Amino acid sequence: LSSYPSKQPSLSLCLHLSLSLSLSLFLSSYLAKQPSLRSSIRDHETCERLKGLTNGQVQICQRHVEAMDSVKRGAEIAIEECQHQFQNRRWNCSTLDGIHVFGKVITQGTREAAFVHAVSSAGVAFAVTRACSRGELEKCGCDRKIRGLSPEGFQWSGCSDNLSYGVAFSQSFVDSPERSRGLSSSRVLMNLHNNEAGRKAILSNMKVECKCHGVSGSCEVRTCWKVMPPFRKVGNVLKEKFDGATEVQQRKVGSRKVLVPKSAQFKPHTIQDLVYLVPSPDFCEHDPKNGILGTAGRQCNRTSRAIDGCELMCCGRGFNTVETEVVERCSCKFRWCCSVKCKQCRHVVQVHSCR
Structure with missing residues (x-):
């Protein structure tokens, strides 16, 4: 089966998931006019000129200019994974030219919006973490906090993926547009929840890799380290969460506003589940106004x-x-x-x- 022909995500398009997403990155129209900026973001002035960023994101960009290329890569792998996971669905994550790269349906609190937020947040965390482990960023490296002998009898060593740094960066940069709007709207709460669910999909699927040491290939001593799962695994997990997503509504509990299942028949969602506010359209008919290809x-x-x-x-x-x-x-x-x-x-x- 081949999916509806979706446009290959150009770098400028990938960078602009727009303010409609938690991953509010770089204005594609600006980058399209500045070919020299497409490949790399290297100076503070560039951060200031990039429209589409909130003030908080501009400040993060200026403090972490070296990480912006990883953020771009995170946007790319998020779109690639979305299109893979939905290639045989009516909505196949096709990208569109313009501000809303996935169509306006992504701004309406649907299941599809939930998935895009989650996979985008995960993509940034994943790409930044990988850059840390490869020594591409000055402010982070391997995770050296895990040391000593494990209960299983192996020695923690090697270069563990520094996912705590990648997750913290994603929380700071990706969540910034939502937090700047306050925590009063249902959509903000939904976006923040799904952003975190995306990051949890990586955290809960970390793997342990080991190397044996000893005479003639024996395994007298085993050293191990933690690595992220392949991003395809993350996409698979989030796709399962998409299929089992919970429709929610806002409710005030004490002084806080929280999201609860819309129907009492639904079990309460966990931090790893995806949530949505409104049912999805059927995506059957061509609807240019809402970016639906049909x-x-x-x-x-x-x-x-x-x-x-x-x-x-x-x-x-x-x-x-x-x-x-x-x-x-x-x-x-x-x-x-x-x-x-x-x-x-x-x-x-x-x-x-x-x-």
Whole structure:
């Protein structure tokens, strides 16, 4: 299956997830006019000229100029992961030109908005943490706090990913636009909750990697360190949270305003769950006003009963079928030494697309 053709995220587009997202980064139109700034943010004056940042984000940018390239990378991997996770859904995370890169539906408190906030927040934390471990940032490095013998009998050593720094940076930079608006609105509370859920998806899936030391490859001594999961794992976790997201509403508890399940039948959500305020549209019809592409022209799976199947993907409108010739490598054989030789096989396949 191939998804609806979504535009490849250019760097300037990736940088501008706009104020509609918690990841309020860099104004794409400004960067588009300044090609020299697309590849790197290196000076304080650049931070001041970047529209779309809150005052708090400008200050963070100025204090941590070296980290801004990692923030850009975090935006890129967030969009890439979103498009991977939703490639077979009616809403496939297609990016659009303009201020709202995912369409206005992301500003309306939907499940999709919840996922975008979470994966964006996680993307920044992940990219900044990785830059720390690679020695690319002066203000952070490996996490050296974990030391000594573990209960399992191995020695903590090596270069553990400094996720505490990456998470703290994400909390400071990504959450800044929401906190500047105060904590009174339901949408702000929703965004902050989902931002944190994205970061928790990394924290709760940290792995332990080890190396054996000893004579002739024995494992007399084992040293271990903590590493982040692949970002694909983070995306998988957040996709599961998306499918099980809780619809919430605001309620005043004492002097605080909190989000609670809208229905008493729903169990209370945890800090790792995604929450949303309004149901999603069906994404069936083209709606330029709200940035919805619709599913006309999308490829579908004729034999599937899931959302990628033609009945659901095409919203009951039916589908067209065409036959096309596909050329693939086949009958591959290893030749000594050292190459693989394949034949080219041609066969006809049926491609189904929504009307």
